[in-house]
Amino acid sequence: MKEVVREPKMHFYRVPRLGSYMAIPLEYESCLTPAALDAAVADSRELKKAREEQEKLRAEWEEEQAKIKEEKERNGENFESEQKVWDVLTEKAFLTRKKCYVVCLDTLG
Secondary structure, three states, X not given: OOOOOOOOOOOOOOOOOOOOEEEEEEEEEEXXXXXXXXXXXXXXXXXXXXHHHHXXXXXXXXXXXXXXXXXXXXXXXXXXXXXXXXXXXXXXXXXXXXXEEEEEEEOOO
């Protein structure tokens, strides 16, 4: 029995004419600049310092709360800890610069 090999058929629904030309605009925000890198590094350093400072303040606050709790328990009073909301420290967005290009296609060559 002979095996029949069928090749896949390709069907082009809209074939452009020979010599057709198409240009597509390409616009995006790029952060690949030395200024953006410098700003990101500086922001990272500032953020690290701010987080360390916030951790120190949080540790001091928790220590104060522990002392207050211990003192109130000695006096026989009920202790309700204060709820303190700490700021969420996040990184800033990268500096970007708009890039504009045109992608061109030609069906002739």
